[in-house]
Amino acid sequence: MPLPTVEERLRALEDREAIRNLIASYGPLADSGNAEAVAALWVEDGSYAVGGMTEAKGRAAIAALIDGDTHRALMAAGCAHLLGPVAIDLDGDRAVARGHSVVFRKTPSGFEVWRVSANRWELVRTDDGWRVERRVNTPLDGSEVAQALLR
Amino acid sequence: MPLPTVEERLRALEDREAIRNLIASYGPLADSGNAEAVAALWVEDGSYAVGGMTEAKGRAAIAALIDGDTHRALMAAGCAHLLGPVAIDLDGDRAVARGHSVVFRKTPSGFEVWRVSANRWELVRTDDGWRVERRVNTPLDGSEVAQALLR
Amino acid sequence: MPLPTVEERLRALEDREAIRNLIASYGPLADSGNAEAVAALWVEDGSYAVGGMTEAKGRAAIAALIDGDTHRALMAAGCAHLLGPVAIDLDGDRAVARGHSVVFRKTPSGFEVWRVSANRWELVRTDDGWRVERRVNTPLDGSEVAQALLR
Numbered sequence: 001m002p003l004p005t006v007e008e009r010l011r012a013l014e015d016r017e018a019i020r021n022l023i024a025s026y027g028p029l030a031d032s033g034n035a036e037a038v039a040a041l042w043v044e045d046g047s048y049a050v051g052g053m054t055e056a057k058g059r060a061a062i063a064a065l066i067d068g069d070t071h072r073a074l075m076a077a078g079c080a081h082l083l084g085p086v087a088i089d090l091d092g093d094r095a096v097a098r099g100h101s102v103v104f105r106k107t108p109s110g111f112e113v114w115r116v117s118a119n120r121w122e123l124v125r126t127d128d129g130w131r132v133e134r135r136v137n138t139p140l141d142g143s144e145v146a147q148a149l150l151r
Numbered sequence: 152m153p154l155p156t157v158e159e160r161l162r163a164l165e166d167r168e169a170i171r172n173l174i175a176s177y178g179p180l181a182d183s184g185n186a187e188a189v190a191a192l193w194v195e196d197g198s199y200a201v202g203g204m205t206e207a208k209g210r211a212a213i214a215a216l217i218d219g220d221t222h223r224a225l226m227a228a229g230c231a232h233l234l235g236p237v238a239i240d241l242d243g244d245r246a247v248a249r250g251h252s253v254v255f256r257k258t259p260s261g262f263e264v265w266r267v268s269a270n271r272w273e274l275v276r277t278d279d280g281w282r283v284e285r286r287v288n289t290p291l292d293g294s295e296v297a298q299a300l301l302r
Numbered sequence: 303m304p305l306p307t308v309e310e311r312l313r314a315l316e317d318r319e320a321i322r323n324l325i326a327s328y329g330p331l332a333d334s335g336n337a338e339a340v341a342a343l344w345v346e347d348g349s350y351a352v353g354g355m356t357e358a359k360g361r362a363a364i365a366a367l368i369d370g371d372t373h374r375a376l377m378a379a380g381c382a383h384l385l386g387p388v389a390i391d392l393d394g395d396r397a398v399a400r401g402h403s404v405v406f407r408k409t410p411s412g413f414e415v416w417r418v419s420a421n422r423w424e425l426v427r428t429d430d431g432w433r434v435e436r437r438v439n440t441p442l443d444g445s446e447v448a449q450a451l452l453r
Contacts, residue, residue: 027251029302076293082253085236085386100384113414229441
């Protein structure tokens with residue numbers, strides 16, 4: 001196998017940096033209620049399977065999660081969608097990232113840990129840069145399904 | 152617009168890496184009580200508006216936060232200033248990074264989540280590398296002020 | 303001192319990226335019970351001093367931590383080994399990374415913060431890429447030993 005060129009090495013570093021930054025944008029955008037900007041992290045027909053319950057398909061449906069009653073109530077009480085670092089497998093124009101997410105929320109007696117989940121992000125290179133094609137998020141409640149997302 | 156050169160691309164990657172590492176240093180330095188090293192993450196006249204309460208201006212004032220009674224008591228009980236990943240907007244010699252922070256502390260009955268905050272970091276390139284010019288940290292308690300920091 | 307070459311600058315960026323990704327892999331691999339893949343993050347005779355209690359020496363001993371009763375019970379209940387960002391000091395073929403880790407676990411009444419620790423990772427470049435030579439993990443319970451790991 002020939003050694004990678006400088007161009008290829010730069011490209012791989014830029015790809016990984018772009019993916020990391022894209023995923024790091026999710027929490028801040030979600031917790032500031034920026035529904036359109038959250039949705040724009042995904043490709044137009046991307047999907048977000050959240051909490052092992054529902055799957056939002058397409059940017060409008062993803063934006064509706066952020067604009068919806070559940071998320072708005074969380075924000076009004078005080079919440080943070082904290083992500084852990086992601087392990088990224090890059091393969092040309094596609095990538096998979098794996099990591100944890102934790103939702104903290106404020107209650108009258110202080111902050112509590114509301115949900116702790118496994119996440120699998122499937123990403124794709126587009127003309128506008130890297131975007132999420134699919135994110136699957138499932139609570140780490142002992143279920144095999146959630147654990148499998150981290151593999 | 153001309154394509155960026157190899158030099159420009161390397162520089163952008165190094166800048167983002169330096170900023171990420173600088174911010175990642177905050178928690179470990181704070182929780183080991185290294186007041187001078189914490190302060191040196193900022194420019195000489197940098198500021199740190201913390202907890203929506205007080206604003207420390209200048210390195211001496213920032214070091215005093217770490218050497219102060221509140222932080223020393225937290226450290227003696229056991230504490231961790233955990234940051235989430237930051238989304239970085241780089242613009243030449245300046246940058247803005249946004250992300251969450253969580254303070255855990257140990258109590259007689261175990262670890263608890265003490266504070267969950269939004270953070271906006273304003274950074275600047277100096278002759279000694281990237282430094283923080285201003286950090287604003289505000290609890291995510293439902294207030295619009297905290298949410299706006301993440302936008 | 304001569305300016306670093308493009309090759310040297312690329313290499314440093316790739317090294318830091320590889321180290322960050324290696325460490326980010328720990329949590330997902332541990333929480334999916336992938337004992338062999340966890341152990342393979344270390345060099346063959348690497349060590350993992352965990353929780354201020356025991357030190358696993360060698361890949362087989364590290365894998366046994368993941369396959370052991372304590373970790374298996376945590377996984378069955380629901381758990382997440384979340385890491386914070388690491389501050390990386392790179393020095394040729396060796397590196398040190400410092401950061402926090404938090405273990406969340408599910409209980410009948412919801413998720414709780416079980417353990418919050420300081421971590422020092424000592425890493426080495428091998429023919430197969432960067433690997434962990436030693437990780438020391440100690441609870442941040444106010445002890446000087448844990449704080450010193452973050453310095």
